[in-house]
Amino acid sequence: MTAPLGDIGPPSTPPSDALPHDPDWLGEVHADVQAVYQYWRIKCAGRQMPSRADIDPADLIAYLPSVMLVDVRSSPPTYVYRLVGTREVSMRGVDPTGQPVATHSFGLAAAEALNNYNQVVARRAPWIDRAEMLSADGRMLDRDKLFLPLSANGHDVDMILVYSVQEQLP
Numbered sequence: 490m491t492a493p494l495g496d497i498g499p500p501s502t503p504p505s506d507a508l509p510h511d512p513d514w515l516g517e518v519h520a521d522v523q524a525v526y527q528y529w530r531i532k533c534a535g536r537q538m539p540s541r542a543d544i545d546p547a548d549l550i551a552y553l554p555s556v557m558l559v560d561v562r563s564s565p566p567t568y569v570y571r572l573v574g575t576r577e578v579s580m581r582g583v584d585p586t587g588q589p590v591a592t593h594s595f596g597l598a599a600a601e602a603l604n605n606y607n608q609v610v611a612r613r614a615p616w617i618d619r620a621e622m623l624s625a626d627g628r629m630l631d632r633d634k635l636f637l638p639l640s641a642n643g644h645d646v647d648m649i650l651v652y653s654v655q656e657q658l659p
Contacts, residue, residue, distance in 0.1 A: 514617050519633045525552055525652040526615060529637045537613055538638045541648050557651040559590060561610060567591065568606045571648070576655050582625030595622070595631075609636045610646045623658075630656045 511530075515523060528548060532539035546553060554576035560569045568590035578584045585593035594602030608616045616636040623630060632654050639648040 512615055512617070514619075518617060518619070518635070519654045521552065521555075521654055522617070522633045522635045522652060525549070525635060526637070529615070529650065536643050538640045538643070538646070540641050540643075541639045542641075544639065544650065552652060555653050555655055557653075559606065559649045559651060561606070561647050561649060563645070566607065566610050568603070568649070576629075577653060580622075580624040580629055580631050580653075580655055605634070605636055606649060609638050609649050613638055613640075613644070613646055624655070628658055630658055632656070 511526075515526060529539065529544075532543045534543070541558070549556065554574040556572070556574045557570060557577055558572040560571045561567075562569065570585045570588055570590065570593065573581075573584055573586050581595045583593075585595075590602055590606060591599050605616055605618050615638070618634040618636070619632065620634075621630055621632040634654075635652045637650040637652070638646040639650055641647050
């Protein structure tokens with residue numbers, strides 16, 4: 490599905506040393522994951538992470554079917570699906586919007602799924618899960634799940650943007 494993200498980001502990009510460092514795994518993941526990551530990185534605009542308000546869905550149209558937004562509620566951290574893209578719903582066979590990740594994760598054991606979110610919150614940095622999973626109907630393969638932190642106050646992760654690559658099986 491690789492689609493260019495063309496004219497994204499602010500008119501001028503901050504110096505590269507102000508942006509987060511690219512993770513080691515970036516060169517090994519699907520091109521769509523790289524594109525969504527680069528969009529997020531530009532939206533950081535010199536900060537550790539962007540806010541939800543910085544993310545414009547119009548910039549991500551080609552990727553939206555595979556995007557999820559997950560609210561982070563602190564003390565202790567709990568994660569709730571705010572938005573689940575149509576392709577992600579097809580993978581699962583059910584729409585978990587409004588439900589907690591702890592009881593509505595897909596493919597992985599709840600503890601493994603929660604670990605992905607916990608890593609993003611603890612590190613305040615992107616996280617990748619490369620485990621492959623079959624869709625509920627066995628027709629699609631889910632791989633390269635990218636977890637990107639978002640923060641309204643620039644420090645605490647209050648939302649996580651998740652992008653997954655799904656491929657139709659023959």
